[in-house]
Amino acid sequence: EVQLLESGGGLVQPGGSLRLSCAASGFTFSSFALSWVRQAPGKGLEWVSTISGGGGSTYYADSVKGRFTISRDNSKNTLHLQMNSLRADDTALYYCAKPAVVGTIGGYDYWGQGTLVTVSS
Amino acid sequence: DIQMTQSPSSLSASVGDRVTITCRASQGISNYLAWYQQKPGKVPKLLIYAASTLQSGVPSRFSGSGSGTDFTLTISSLQPEDVATYYCQKYNSAPFTFGPGTKVDIK
Numbered sequence: 001e002v003q004l005l006e007s008g009g010g011l012v013q014p015g016g017s018l019r020l021s022c023a024a025s026g027f028t029f030s031s032f033a034l035s036w037v038r039q040a041p042g043k044g045l046e047w048v049s050t051i052s053g054g055g056g057s058t059y060y061a062d063s064v065k066g067r068f069t070i071s072r073d074n075s076k077n078t079l080h081l082q083m084n085s086l087r088a089d090d091t092a093l094y095y096c097a098k099p100a101v102v103g104t105i106g107g108y109d110y111w112g113q114g115t116l117v118t119v120s121s
Numbered sequence: 122d123i124q125m126t127q128s129p130s131s132l133s134a135s136v137g138d139r140v141t142i143t144c145r146a147s148q149g150i151s152n153y154l155a156w157y158q159q160k161p162g163k164v165p166k167l168l169i170y171a172a173s174t175l176q177s178g179v180p181s182r183f184s185g186s187g188s189g190t191d192f193t194l195t196i197s198s199l200q201p202e203d204v205a206t207y208y209c210q211k212y213n214s215a216p217f218t219f220g221p222g223t224k225v226d227i228k
Binding site: 044046050059060061099105107112113114 | 157176206212215217218
């Protein structure tokens with residue numbers, strides 16, 4: 001059974017940093033690109049970042065480029081999102097997500113339950 | 122960047138009605154389009170990928186069509202459990218943008 005379990009969220013002051021993690025199981029981890037998607041309270045879904053299966057290619061939304069870094073450890077089946085220079089508008093529930101089809105980037109068939117990031121003083 | 126729009130932003134229909142939601146890309150994205158359903162307080166659920174491929178386990182009343190810039194999600198006979206917000210997502214190239222969502226409820 002595929003499982004994605006996010007951790008690392010919490011309350012942080014503006015300008016602070018957090019590192020999110022997503023522990024994965026139940027599929028061939030290194031074969032799939034993985035993504036972070038966030039959802040601010042009462043708002044829609046926002047794609048944040050994606051990393052290829054081997055980790056060699058990364059993609060970022062303009063809203064986080066230069067502040068967030070996605071990475072993965074294929075030996076530990078874990079995805080990370082290092083978030084620096086956090087702003088109030090980064091407040092959201094952050095999901096990790098896996099595509100349905102190997103070799104594709106989108107069409108996420110599995111999502112974690114999300115980890116809440118709150119940026120506030 | 123390619124912009125994604127959805128119409129309508131919300132709709133109210135009766136049980137048994139045929140419901141159609143449109144997603145439009147500002148430039149062609151071939152068939153790299155997915156549809157999701159999100160119920161309040163729940164994780165998004167994949168309904169359709171590659172514009173028209175029904176995800177395993179999704180009821181057959183859901184269908185997707187389109188290619189290029191114009192896509193539709195159709196619910197052939199609306200059920201009470203279909204009350205949700207529906208999102209499209211492009212994934213031909215970064216950024217892998219979601220549409221703004223269409224909220225569906227029962228009249």
